[in-house]
Amino acid sequence: MSELPAVAPRGRLADSDLLAAFLRSRVAMLAALATLLIFAAAAFAPLIAPHDPYDLASLSLLDSLTPPAWRAGGTTTYLLGTDDQGRDLLSALLYGTRISLAVGFASVTFAAVLGISLGLVAGYVGGVVDAVIMRIADVQLTFPAILIALLIDGTVRGLLPGLTREESAFGVLVLSIGLSFWVQYARTVRGSTLVEASKEYVLAARLIGLSPVTIMARHILPNVLGPVLVIAAINLALAIITEATLSFLGVGMPPTQPSLGMLIRVGQDYLFSGEWWIIVFPGAMLAILVLSVNLLGDFLRDALNPKLR
Amino acid sequence: MRGLAATIVLVGLGGAAWASDDTTFRYAFQGELSGLDPYTLNETFSLGTLANVYEGLIRRGPDMEIIPGLAESWEVVDDTTWRFHLRRGVTFHNGNPFTADDVLFSAERVVSEGSDLGARIPPGAQFVKLDDYTVEVRLATPNPILHSEWDAWAIMDKEWAEENGGVAVTSASAETPNYAALHANGTGPFKVVSHEVGVKTVFEANEDWWNWGDRSFNIDRVEFTPIASDATRVAALLSGELDMAYPIPVQDIPRVSANPGTEVLTGPELRTIFLGFDQDRDELLYSDVKGTNPFKDVRVRKAVYLAINEDAIAAKIMRNLATPSALMISPSLYARSGEFERLPYDPEQAKALLAEAGYPDGFSVGMDCPNDRYVNDEQICQAVVAMLAGIGIDVELNAQPKAKFFGKVLASGGYDTSFYLLGWTAGSLDSHHVIFNLNTCRNADGTEGGAFNLGNYCNPEVDALGAKILVENDPVMRDQMIFDAFTIIHDEVSHVPLHQQGLAWGKAAGVALVQRPDNKLLFDYVKK
Numbered sequence: 098m099s100e101l102p103a104v105a106p107r108g109r110l111a112d113s114d115l116l117a118a119f120l121r122s123r124v125a126m127l128a129a130l131a132t133l134l135i136f137a138a139a140a141f142a143p144l145i146a147p148h149d150p151y152d153l154a155s156l157s158l159l160d161s162l163t164p165p166a167w168r169a170g171g172t173t174t175y176l177l178g179t180d181d182q183g184r185d186l187l188s189a190l191l192y193g194t195r196i197s198l199a200v201g202f203a204s205v206t207f208a209a210v211l212g213i214s215l216g217l218v219a220g221y222v223g224g225v226v227d228a229v230i231m232r233i234a235d236v237q238l239t240f241p242a243i244l245i246a247l248l249i250d251g252t253v254r255g256l257l258p259g260l261t262r263e264e265s266a267f268g269v270l271v272l273s274i275g276l277s278f279w280v281q282y283a284r285t286v287r288g289s290t291l292v293e294a295s296k297e298y299v300l301a302a303r304l305i306g307l308s309p310v311t312i313m314a315r316h317i318l319p320n321v322l323g324p325v326l327v328i329a330a331i332n333l334a335l336a337i338i339t340e341a342t343l344s345f346l347g348v349g350m351p352p353t354q355p356s357l358g359m360l361i362r363v364g365q366d367y368l369f370s371g372e373w374w375i376i377v378f379p380g381a382m383l384a385i386l387v388l389s390v391n392l393l394g395d396f397l398r399d400a401l402n403p404k405l406r
Numbered sequence: 407m408r409g410l411a412a413t414i415v416l417v418g419l420g421g422a423a424w425a426s427d428d429t430t431f432r433y434a435f436q437g438e439l440s441g442l443d444p445y446t447l448n449e450t451f452s453l454g455t456l457a458n459v460y461e462g463l464i465r466r467g468p469d470m471e472i473i474p475g476l477a478e479s480w481e482v483v484d485d486t487t488w489r490f491h492l493r494r495g496v497t498f499h500n501g502n503p504f505t506a507d508d509v510l511f512s513a514e515r516v517v518s519e520g521s522d523l524g525a526r527i528p529p530g531a532q533f534v535k536l537d538d539y540t541v542e543v544r545l546a547t548p549n550p551i552l553h554s555e556w557d558a559w560a561i562m563d564k565e566w567a568e569e570n571g572g573v574a575v576t577s578a579s580a581e582t583p584n585y586a587a588l589h590a591n592g593t594g595p596f597k598v599v600s601h602e603v604g605v606k607t608v609f610e611a612n613e614d615w616w617n618w619g620d621r622s623f624n625i626d627r628v629e630f631t632p633i634a635s636d637a638t639r640v641a642a643l644l645s646g647e648l649d650m651a652y653p654i655p656v657q658d659i660p661r662v663s664a665n666p667g668t669e670v671l672t673g674p675e676l677r678t679i680f681l682g683f684d685q686d687r688d689e690l691l692y693s694d695v696k697g698t699n700p701f702k703d704v705r706v707r708k709a710v711y712l713a714i715n716e717d718a719i720a721a722k723i724m725r726n727l728a729t730p731s732a733l734m735i736s737p738s739l740y741a742r743s744g745e746f747e748r749l750p751y752d753p754e755q756a757k758a759l760l761a762e763a764g765y766p767d768g769f770s771v772g773m774d775c776p777n778d779r780y781v782n783d784e785q786i787c788q789a790v791v792a793m794l795a796g797i798g799i800d801v802e803l804n805a806q807p808k809a810k811f812f813g814k815v816l817a818s819g820g821y822d823t824s825f826y827l828l829g830w831t832a833g834s835l836d837s838h839h840v841i842f843n844l845n846t847c848r849n850a851d852g853t854e855g856g857a858f859n860l861g862n863y864c865n866p867e868v869d870a871l872g873a874k875i876l877v878e879n880d881p882v883m884r885d886q887m888i889f890d891a892f893t894i895i896h897d898e899v900s901h902v903p904l905h906q907q908g909l910a911w912g913k914a915a916g917v918a919l920v921q922r923p924d925n926k927l928l929f930d931y932v933k934k
Contacts, residue, residue: 153795158718181723182788347777352788353803366636369644370657 118400128392135386139195146188147176151354156183162367165374178374180363186374189355190382196356197386200270201337205329207275208336212282213325217313219283220290231287234280242277246339249273250348266350274339281328289321327401330394334387341383357383430627431917431932433650434639437778438604438632440809441587444560445515445575447812448522448858449779450677450831453558454926455630458609459499460560460592463490463509464553468920468931470835472554476504476561476593485548492539496616498563499590499597506535511564520577522816525843525857526559528552548877554834566591579813595621595930596628606631609929623930634778634807643668643912649934650919652927653781654912656725662912671911671921672727676736677831679728679780681714681790681902683707683824686862690824692772692802695765701825701861705763707899711749712756713797714790720905723785727908733892734840735832736906738923742889746896748903756797768798774826775803776811781907787827801825817852821860828860829907831924837888841872845891845900863900 119125138145149155161183164171171178177186219230237245250273257265293299294317302312337357343349344358345365352359357379364376437451444456465475477490496504513533517524530546543552567573572586580587590598595617596609609628615621633639636655643651644665654662654670663670683701684690690699700706720728729737730748737743760768775787784805791801806814815823832839847864848855855869871891878884895901909925920931 153792154798156792156795158715158722158789158792161722181785182792183722351803352784352805353791366655367657368637369640369661370655371661372657 115400119396122396124392125396128389128396131385131389132393135194135382135389136198138191139198142188142191142195146185146191147174148185148188150184150189150192153353158183162372162375164372177378178372180360180375181367181372184355186360186378189360190357190378193355193357193360193379194382194386196267196350196354197337197340197358197383200267200274200340200350200356201333203267203271204274204278204336204340205333207271208278208332209282209325209329211275212279213286213318213321215279216283216286217290217317217321220287221294221309221313221317227287230283234283237277237280242274242335243339243342245277246273246343247346247348249276250343266354270340270343270349273343274336277339278332278336281332282325285324285328286321289324290317293317293320323401327394327398330397331391334390334394337383337390338387357386428934429625430629431625431650431929431934432629432631432648433652433927434631434633434642434648435652436632436634436636436639437808438634439601439607439630440578440603441576441583442590442598442601443572443576443583443587444562444592445521445523446587447578448525448833449808449812450925451779454924454928455607456560456590456592457558457594457926458596458628458929459590459594459598460562461594462556462559462561463492464556466557466922466924468922470922470924472557475557476509480553483542486545488543488545488552489536490541490543492541493616494539496593497614498566498593499612499614500563500566502563502565502591504561504563504593505538506541507538508561508564509533509541510535511567512559512561515562515567515573515575516559518575520575520580520818522578522818522857523559524853526555529854547873550877550879551834551836551838554836555839558833560592562586563591577818578809578816579818595623604632621930623932625929625932625934628929628932640912643914646914648914649917650911650913650927652909652911654910656723656727656781656908656910659725659727659910667915668912669915671909671913671919673909673921674729674736674738674923675831675907675909675925676739676835676923677780677829677925678731678734678736678906679783679786679827679829679904680734681710681904682826682828682861683710683863683901684821684861685864686821690771691822692824694770700763700765700769700771703763704898705759706765707902708749709756709759709763709797710794710799711899711902712752712759713793713799714902714904715751715793716748716904717751719786719789723782723789724905724907727781727910728905729908730905731903732896734830734844734895734901734903735837736923739832739835740837740885740888740892742885745889746892753793753796760797760799765798768800770800770802771825772802772804772823774811774815774823775805776808776827777805779808779811780827780829781910783827786904790827815860817857821852821862823860826860828858830858833924837892838872838875841868841875841888841891841895845895846872861901863895863898865894865898865900868894868900 160179161181163175163179165178166173166176175185179185215230219227250269253269299316302316340349341358344356345362350356350359360379361376367375439455444460461475463475463477465473467473476493478493480488480490483489510533513527516526528549532544534542536542567586570585572584574584576583576587595612595615597612599608599610601607607630611626639651640658642648659670662668685701687699689697716730720730732746732748733743775784777784787803787805791803794801813819815826830844843856843858845859845863846856846869848859848862868891871887875884875887909921911921918933
């Protein structure tokens with residue numbers, strides 16, 4: 098740290114250790130670049146994808162299982178080839194990434210909001226409320242997240258039989274993944290809240306008669322958000338993987354709106370028969386996406402962890 | 407869940423492979439054996455597997471010929487009276503003797519509530535015990551093919567069922583199976599040693615079998631594991647953990663054939679894969695069309711037919727291991743099949759028909775499809791969804807494992823479907839089976855009429871022809887009546903026949919077995 102030149106104030110971000118650490122870490126920069134590229138590709142999928150994979154009317158079964166363009170029998174119409182239904186793999190990949198990311202972000206947001214609120218309440222209110230919330234959290238921690246997600250998915254579908262898969266898949270996925278990941282946020286936030294709640298500024302806020310909700314939201318929350326960011330970054334990768342797993346197991350997105358996991362599930366059937374591209378491209382995409390998000394998350398954790406400095 | 411279960415099964419198999427010896431036959435199928443009650447599901451895999459444990463009054467040989475089973479002989483006394491002479495000295499697996507009482511009990515049970523096999527016995531038929539080993543069947547109307555499907559009507563032990571509370575049939579949609587669904591007590595060449603649904607079923611040779619002396623198998627133990635994932639099933643066969651696996655996905659046939667030590671048996675199957683429509687309800691259960699049922703209009707059904715490019719399905723999804731079909735029956739079972747032709751693939755005409763019927767912009771409908779029952783069933787459904795999108799019909803696909811699928815769309819589930827894919831094998835190897843079961847008007851709960859006419863296509867002319875066909879003895883006349891019935895069904899698009907799927911069984915090179923066109927695997931032909 099001492100080698101860093103002392104310069105004039107350049108604003109919070111540029112001044113921070115975070116940016117400095119980032120600029121020094123080649124891995125972090127590479128991961129960030131890959132993540133950015135994938136995010137951009139997913140965000141602009143409708144603009145850059147050569148075909149619309151959701152437009153079922155445009156699929157032609159006769160084009161199915163076309164190999165990638167550079168292989169014998171491939172055409173430039175389908176750069177990465179087609180799947181068993183004649184869907185352009187490149188377009189499916191772009192849209193699939195979009196769905197995977199959307200589910201990932203939505204469920205992380207859901208889990209974070211839920212976890213942070215419960216953690217704040219548990220830490221600030223204490224007593225029975227704290228005990229109840231944290232015991233629920235402890236019990237949930239004893240189950241693997243994927244199991245809970247499967248359970249919630251099954252329950253919700255059982256409770257809402259009228260909903261069709263295509264309408265409900267996204268919401269159900271976000272709900273099940275979100276509900277299986279809130280515990281970490283709650284525990285972290287509760288810990289920090291306990292520390293913050295006894296500090297003078299909180300006491301001062303209480304003295305001037307602010308309501309508990311205001312104190313929690315306006316005063317404590319900003320001071321406990323640091324660690325939450327790290328968890329959110331790491332959980333994004335986890336959420337994407339969980340979505341892929343659920344879709345792979347057949348309880349995620351419907352086949353007509355394939356996410357990465359769904360594409361891998363389809364491709365699996367063609368592993369032995371030589372149509373490797375159906376599974377390899379979505380698999381590679383998922384691996385790169387999760388790896389880069391994870392590396393970024395790791396970097397954030399290390400950079401923000403005072404013990405590692 | 408399917409993938410996960412398959413992985414667990416595979417891990418389990420890895421351990422078991424070393425423990426078993428040369429006389430154990432290990433095989434896998436894509437779906438599970440949901441229960442052991444032989445009357446729960448009128449479905450080839452369940453019937454075929456349980457046929458190793460339970461036997462009917464007749465049996466069918468390697469070429470589907472009728473041979474004596476628990477009935478040693480039978481005679482037709484007059485048009486409406488049949489007499490069956492039962493085999494003596496046969497015992498059930500628990501040691502109980504087999505007698506006429508068991509036949510009477512089974513005849514009553516098979517038509518009772520919850521049974522999916524009610525059509526085995528024609529309405530009004532009476533079973534009369536003449537003595538312990540003679541049963542007379544008195545019919546309301548003549549029926550020359552009375553016994554043709556009785557190879558798949560298991561005779562159960564009356565005493566055993568009554569003692570253990572297994573008299574009632576566990577229906578396909580039941581949540582709590584009774585004793586008879588969890589245990590088996592037949593007269594067949596194999597006994598069930600253990601049965602874990604979705605995990606493993608173990609069979610053991612029955613040395614007290616009445617035909618033990620003349621048996622043609624040399625295995626003494628059979629282990630069945632369901633492996634839903636195609637890739638996992640093929641991998642297990644290739645690695646030698648299985649002696650036999652079916653179906654082999656069409657795309658993997660070259661690979662399994664090329665692998666030393668494994669080979670693929672292919673052959674035509676009798677089964678026809680088809681699409682069906684709900685033509686019964688005044689409003690579809692799953693559709694955006696309210697107040698009326700578009701499938702009641704023959705133009706809409708015809709539009710769906712015209713929109714399906716079956717040649718593409720056969721070539722691409724089935725990799726030519728399927729024969730596109732204009733009829734609901736395999737051409738090998740009906741001599742005049744060649745006179746029928748599929749409607750051509752013509753999406754333009756389909757759109758025109760839809761517009762004419764009042765749906766120029768199409769409509770939406772839900773579709774039910776199994777995903778572990780027929781060869782590439784889910785892929786076929788997805789292709790159908792895409793093809794129908796081409797003419798503006800927005801299909802929402804609900805592809806499920808067969809246990810859930812059958813529980814929903816069959817009589818036991820209240821025919822809860824608007825549009826579905828199903829496969830059908832004429833169990834009696836006769837056109838009447840198709841006309842009756844799939845095309846005859848039925849009542850609301852399927853206890854009268856064609857129980858598997860899920861969409862209740864109903865035309866009294868077809869019903870009348872069906873009744874005449876059943877009792878007609880002159881083959882030429884009979885074929886003409888069948889022709890007339892099939893012509894009506896074809897013209898009115900009662901269903902959309904797709905294809906006869908091909909059989910593809912993978913087996914270890916050292917195993918000999920018989921592949922019957924009805925796709926039933928019978929252990930008593932297995933040699934290792």
